[in-house]
Amino acid sequence: MDRQPERENDELPSPAIISDRVLVNGVVTPLTLTAEGELRSTESGRRKSTLAKEILSFVVEGNKVRVKTLVEKGGGICCRGSAGDYARNDFVFEPLSDESRKLWSDKFHQHLVSLGRPKKLLVFVNPFGGKKTARKIFQEEVKPLFEDANIQLEIQETKYQLHAKEIVRSMDVSKYDGIVCVSGDGILVEVVNGLLEREDWKTAIKLPIGMVPAGSGNGMIKSLLEPVGLPCSATSATISIIRGRTRSLDVATISQGTTKFFSVLMLAWGLVADIDIESEKFRWMGSARFDIYGLQRIICLRQYHGRILFVPAPGFESYGQRASCSIDKEPSGSDKTLVYQGPDSKLENLDWREMKGPFVSVWLHNVPWGAENTLAAPDAKFSDGFLDLIVMKDCPKLALLSLMTKLSDGTHVQSPYASYLKVKAFVLEPGARIDEPDKEGIIDSDGEVLARGRKSYKCDQKALMSYDKLQISVDQGLATLFSPE
Numbered sequence: 001m002d003r004q005p006e007r008e009n010d011e012l013p014s015p016a017i018i019s020d021r022v023l024v025n026g027v028v029t030p031l032t033l034t035a036e037g038e039l040r041s042t043e044s045g046r047r048k049s050t051l052a053k054e055i056l057s058f059v060v061e062g063n064k065v066r067v068k069t070l071v072e073k074g075g076g077i078c079c080r081g082s083a084g085d086y087a088r089n090d091f092v093f094e095p096l097s098d099e100s101r102k103l104w105s106d107k108f109h110q111h112l113v114s115l116g117r118p119k120k121l122l123v124f125v126n127p128f129g130g131k132k133t134a135r136k137i138f139q140e141e142v143k144p145l146f147e148d149a150n151i152q153l154e155i156q157e158t159k160y161q162l163h164a165k166e167i168v169r170s171m172d173v174s175k176y177d178g179i180v181c182v183s184g185d186g187i188l189v190e191v192v193n194g195l196l197e198r199e200d201w202k203t204a205i206k207l208p209i210g211m212v213p214a215g216s217g218n219g220m221i222k223s224l225l226e227p228v229g230l231p232c233s234a235t236s237a238t239i240s241i242i243r244g245r246t247r248s249l250d251v252a253t254i255s256q257g258t259t260k261f262f263s264v265l266m267l268a269w270g271l272v273a274d275i276d277i278e279s280e281k282f283r284w285m286g287s288a289r290f291d292i293y294g295l296q297r298i299i300c301l302r303q304y305h306g307r308i309l310f311v312p313a314p315g316f317e318s319y320g321q322r323a324s325c326s327i328d329k330e331p332s333g334s335d336k337t338l339v340y341q342g343p344d345s346k347l348e349n350l351d352w353r354e355m356k357g358p359f360v361s362v363w364l365h366n367v368p369w370g371a372e373n374t375l376a377a378p379d380a381k382f383s384d385g386f387l388d389l390i391v392m393k394d395c396p397k398l399a400l401l402s403l404m405t406k407l408s409d410g411t412h413v414q415s416p417y418a419s420y421l422k423v424k425a426f427v428l429e430p431g432a433r434i435d436e437p438d439k440e441g442i443i444d445s446d447g448e449v450l451a452r453g454r455k456s457y458k459c460d461q462k463a464l465m466s467y468d469k470l471q472i473s474v475d476q477g478l479a480t481l482f483s484p485e
């Protein structure tokens with residue numbers, strides 16, 4: 001049976017920027033550049049086919065015009081309509097006259113300028129992150145796309161821990177339209193902390209940050225790409241950066257006295273922190289280390305004394321009990337007041353609630369995905385001004401095991417053993433282990449160990465904070481990310 005010619009666009013047509021008859025492979029073909037940036041060929045005004053979803057750049061080569069474009073991967077009849085990944089493709093055509101060539105060239109130029117794409121980016125590549133493939137990913141998948149889009153790059157490989165933060169703290173931010181991290185989430189956190197430790201942090205933190213997944217924890221980019229149906233791939237991430245769309249991101253300030261850490265992903269204490277950090281010793285297992293060590297931690301389950309206090313978001317006021325004591329006023333920033341000190345909110349005046357231990361796990365999340373396979377906080381939003389809090393108190397081991405398997409689709413938060421709520425501010429008062437009271441735990445934020453308690457894993461190593469009370473408040477939409485939408 002004859003297949004009818006495919007009508008790609010039964011939806012409302014996008015207006016044309018330019019429509020003209022041109023030569024394609026020696027055949028006169030009607031060609032249209034739409035306002036949405038698609039290149040289409042149109043025959044008899046009826047049959048349409050999309051030749052390119054997006055234009056990266058163009059060059060005039062003699063009589064011909066070469067357009068560097070993106071096409072939907074596997075596009076065509078079988079994959080039509082799926083929000084798939086993209087592939088690079090060159091499309092060459094020959095306008096029928098000099099005037100026509102000039103017109104096409106002007107229209108392409110105007111179109112590309114109108115998109116407001118970044119022109120110059122500082123790119124961090126962490127050759128050490130994840131499976132140590134960042135350099136290869138950058139060279140083979142990322143750099144060619146940026147080059148095709150005529151985006152100027154300044155490339156900086158990170159040479160040691162906190163190298164990216166050091167550079168960001170003193171760089172000339174006015175030279176760039178954004179910072180790109182070809183890494184895991186660790187470099188993103190360094191960049192945010194570096195920007196907020198500058199005297200000009202108010203403007204610096206508005207510089208858009210882009211992520212290209214090349215680490216073992218790629219929670220931020222997964223959180224950006226997954227909701228729009230894009231795969232968590234270097235190509236999708238790079239295209240999102242080229243397009244130049246941005247969204248704002250909440251930043252949480254974790255403080256202990258005058259010591260501060262700025263977090264964009266999560267804070268964990270108890271089971272999740274113990275698995276995250278202590279499983280390091282099984283690094284050779286790859287990502288299986290979390291499952292294997294997780295299993296061990298559940299079989300020999302630890303519970304911790306302690307207390308959490310929180311300011312619930314509207315609608316979550318029934319969680320916990322009214323706080324039995326007031327919150328101390330934060331010490332003001334002493335001699336370092338030039339750098340960012342956290343949000344201005346007067347925490348001591350808010351309506352605090354509390355939960356008392358023992359706790360199995362306390363987990364705060366800023367964005368939905370903690371890693372590519374962990375939908376930690378399915379309701380988390382990038383800039384709602386709240387953190388999602390997941391608390392596990394007493395929980396049978398079998399139920400905990402089944403919860404572990406639900407992390408991949410986020411249904412663990414529906415468990416009767418989990419409390420899942422949104423908070424505006426939070427205080428953690430971590431205590432000792434129930435079974436061995438001379439031992440304490442670990443507090444982990446964005447993959448960094450913030451505090452190591454007495455006799456905890458690698459407790460002889462220095463950490464930023466002590467295993468003691470710490471306070472968290474959220475600054476709504478403080479940072480900016482390159483985003484697919």
Ligand SMILES: Nc1ncnc2c1ncn2[C@@H]1O[C@H](COP(=O)(O)OP(=O)(O)OP(=O)(O)O)[C@@H](O)[C@H]1O
Pocket residue numbers: 126127128129130131158159160161162163182183184185186187190214215216217218447
């Ligand atoms: N050249 C380097 N050598 C060692 N460490 C580095 C180097 N460059 C950066 N780092 C550190 O590597 C850490 C992890 O980086 P990143 O987030 O890119 O990878 P990851 O694989 O997701 O992290 P992890 O392996 O810790 O889970 C960062 O905290 C950063 O400070």
